[in-house]
Amino acid sequence: MTASFVYRRSYRGPVVACVFDWAGTMVDHGSLAxxxxxxxxxxxxxxxxxxxxxxxxxxxxxxxxxxxxxxxxxxxxxxxxxxxxxxxxxxxxxxxxxxxxxxxxxxxxHADLIPGAADAAAALRARGVRIGATTGYTRAIMAAVAPRAEAQGYAPDVTVCADDIAGRGRPAPGLLFQAMTALDAWPPAAVVKVGDTVADVEEGLNAGVWSVAVTETGSEMGLSLAELEALTPEDRAARRLAAADRLTRAGAHFTIPGVADLPEVIDAVEAHLARGETP
Incomplete structure (x- = not known):
């Protein structure tokens, strides 16, 4: 029997797009609304x-x-x-x-930007990364959120809402696929999804992209910024680790306290890609 060669393609380029969740990730610290x-x-x-x-x-x-x-x-x-x-x-x-x-x-x-959100998006854009968003919110809900976020310095290139597509929402990948199409972002290995819930993590995994979860600003912690800052350092660390454990067990490739820490993750993702590693 003669062995045959099988070509395995490996993307080794940069991250081309980052797709964020909204509440608990970029606005509404603690996902309280x-x-x-x-x-x-x-x-x-x-x-x-x-x-x-x-x-x-x-x-x-x-x-x-x-x-x-x-x-x-x-x-x-x-x-x-x-x-x-x-x-x-x-x-x-x-x-x-x-x-x-x-x-x-x-x-x-509850549309105040989470600290570091606007700066993180600007830093990504400065390195050529396109910015998108998916959300469990409908268009009617986002109409109350997006203008307030834009006034504070954050406006993604595209937002895909729960009622923009027929069929199943998150954790199915349809919203994310539509965002990637609108952003002309491919292959999936060149895309990073960032969110605060298990549904966000699974959406990223189901789309074949890198999945990053925030631990301190979203629903897993469930605290406003003031409530978070009122915790003792020990309690805050313990709750952050518990949230990271739940999101990691859901499949997150990376966990970070909040989106302010995302640029370092993009560096890590690009190092994996340079070695031929994929999500």
Whole structure:
């Protein structure tokens, strides 16, 4: 038997694009806006949910997020007791319709840039990296966020929202693929995805790109900047390590406290690429 040569292509160029999540990554330290809106929406139907229950599916498209909360056995039981009927798709749509205007209001009120976000994006652009974004937010929600972020110095070249594509949202890779197409960013090994949730990490992995997770500014920590800075150094370190462990176990290639630390990660990614290593 004659052995045959198999060519294996290896991309060894630079990072060409970085695609960020929004809440918890670039704006809204602690990803506080979605949590409060979900709790208020369920409470409007007489069903209380905890912060942990509201945060559990964070990063998903918001309609899927409502479905996931209602599918929790404890929430489903409370819903049945309060409403006298199961949490079916009709109930999902009712809660979602109540949620959207609440989320628009809270997202706009929590649109402050996370420290270092604008500088990190500017540093990437200075080295020729294109900037994109994907989000579980809808276009209506982003209309309350994007102008405020731009006024503070951050405006990605493209943002793909949960309702911009048909089919499954994150962790499916469709949003990220659309962002990559709009940015003319390829191959996947030349792209970095940055987010704060397991859904973000899995979105990157499912698209075949480098997946970077922030630990201190997002939903895993769940604290405002003031709350984070009020922690003792020991408590802050322990909580950061716990968040890093969860996100690393989800598959993140790198974890960093926040996006201010991203330029060093891009250097590390490009060193891997130069050696012919891929995500």
């Amino acid at each position: 979605p949590t409060s809106a979900f709790r208020e929406a369920f409470a409007a139907f007489g069903v209380a949910i905890s912060e942990a229950e509201a945060r559990g599916p964070m990063g998903r498209a918001k309609l899927d997020h409502v479905r996931d909360i209602g599918a929790l056995p404890a929430v489903a039981e409370r819903w049945q007791a309060a409403r006298g009927r199961p949490f079916d798709e009709n109930e999902v749509q009712a809660v979602y319709a109540d949620f959207i205007p609440r989320q628009v209001a809270t997202a706009g009120a």
